[in-house]
Each structure stands twice: as C-alpha cells, then as structure tokens.
Amino acid sequence: MLTTACKDAIRAMIYIAKKQKNIDNFISIKEIANNLDLSFYFLSKILQKLVKDGFLESYRGPNGGVKLAKPMGDISLYDIILSIDGDDVFTQCILGFKECSDIKPCAVHEKWAPERERLYNLFKDTTLEEIEEEIEKKINIKL
Amino acid sequence: MLTTACKDAIRAMIYIAKKQKNIDNFISIKEIANNLDLSFYFLSKILQKLVKDGFLESYRGPNGGVKLAKPMGDISLYDIILSIDGDDVFTQCILGFKECSDIKPCAVHEKWAPERERLYNLFKDTTLEEIEEEIEKKINIKL
C-alpha cells in the first residue's frame, strides 16, 4: 500500500506536528528518529524530500532541525504520500494496466474505481491538524 | 497495493474463467501468457502457487495446461491475493506498526481501520463468476 519510507514520513510528520503545537523550535531529526524508533540515516533521507517539496523547513547547526513549513491544517496525508511515493496508489489500475480508459475499462473497474476514489478522499481530507486533535482528545495514542 | 505477480495472477484467472465458461479443456500457460502479453516464464511461476493452493488444477503433456479447480463462484479475488501476496494488505497497519491493539491505537486508526475492512469485503465479495458476468454484459472489456 505505502512504502515504509512513506509510513515513516507520516509518523515523523505527526510527531513534528504534535511537538510544534507547544513550541515552535526546530526539531532535530535525531530526536524524531530516537522517539519513533527509526533509523536516523534513513529518516534523514526521507525528510529531505519533504523539505524540497515545501512541507518542511530545515535549519543546520546547533539547535537546528526541521519544522513544518505550512500550517498543519494545510498538510494532508495525501501531500506526504505524493511527495514520498508519488500518486500511483490513487491513479494506478488494480490489474496493473498502463493505460486506463473508461471507454475500454478492465473487468473490475466498476468495483475498483470508486474504492480508489474513496482512498484518495480519505487521505486528502485527513490533515495533520485533524490528527493532532485526535491525539489530544484520546489518551492512549501510539506514535 | 498488489504486487505485479498478484495482478498478473488475477488477470490470468479471469482469462481462464472466461474461456472455461465455454469449453472445459485445460488451457496452456503459453496461450494465457501470449493473450495477456505476459512473460510465459513469470506466469508459470505465479500459477504454480495457485495450483498448490487448490485454485487451479494442472495437467502436463500435449493438450495439458491449467483449469479452475473449483466453481468460479467459489474463487474470490481475496483468495487469489491471499495465495500470491499474503494477507498483509488486509491486516497491516497504514503506519507500519507491527503490533496494533484497539487499546492503544495509532492516530489514524479510526480512519484507516474501516477503510481496510471495506477493502477486505470488496475483494472477498468479488468472485470470478461475478467478473465473468460483467465481461459478458459489457462489450469493451480489457483483459
């Protein structure tokens, strides 16, 4: 469904959003990796993409790190997925056909197309802000 | 979402079901591969799994090939996916957590869990028979 790089990216963004709600500092990637039990090396690589795509702002040197480059209500899970994995999940055919036309659809199009649409809407509608509120509301949330 | 091996498997099973509606012969893997524009070698490997799991019956020698081992109404897309890819798509966490309890869920569980359930039902409910009927009904179906 999603690559591990993408899953890690989402978890990191949630962590950043949660932390940023309180303090507006840059958060070091090492801290994020440690707290989420991820490889620092791997996470660094992943977050670089989000920086390039304008979802994170980064700063080097002591007290450096990353922070959200936009209001958390303006960053959706779709944005993160698109940045890391591309839009294949939302556009590709369930049977793997390269070209897909509604004129000559495959045998499961009627079943798959609406589901794919639901998936798109789900991720598009879910913002870091909403997730952050969910975390505040509940007690036992795994990060 | 699905591996290419799994997509190929589904396409092959649809092809077999469609053909078997008319004649009850064994269908050679070479014929399937040619018609679906797939590698004979790769497809052979993939279909072996479906044979082992009891969804296909195979026969060697001239006029040999494969045929459905069950009524096409008894083979769902879920069965095929399970046989080739395993059940990861239907059980795994969207954030990649190994263990997942409803007691301490992740921040997107409330959104993801129902969607995963829908996906499961969709594939579980869609049988080769239903797909075959869809193909008969429509004119321009890509195989």
Place this chain on the structure above:
DNA sequence: TTTATTTAAGACTTTATACTCTTAAATCTA
C-alpha cells in the same frame, strides 16, 4: 577562530521483488 552540531548530498550495501533459464517429470501421439 576553532570546535561541536546539525542537515544535505551522494556513494554504497543489503534485501526483496521481478524476471529468466535450464533441467526434470509427466503425458500424449506417431
């Protein structure tokens, strides 16, 4: 200005998936 800290970038290694080929076994037909 020197040293420590932190991200950026690219090379590199490992692992998993995708794909190919060869040989063996089963079966039909001449």
Place this chain on the structure above:
DNA sequence: TAGATTTAAGAGTATAAAGTCTTAAATAAA
C-alpha cells in the same frame, strides 16, 4: 518405444526498495 509437448522445480540474473555510511556545508557557541 521415441519424440514432442507441457507443467514443476530450482537455480540464476536484474532491478528496485530499504537501509547505511562518509563527506561537505551551514550554523552556533565557546
């Protein structure tokens, strides 16, 4: 029985994803 056909099984190769490491650049603080 000999030869052709077709799947089975396993080895082998190629490509992509995952993960690691090294060096450079930016910055802060001593």
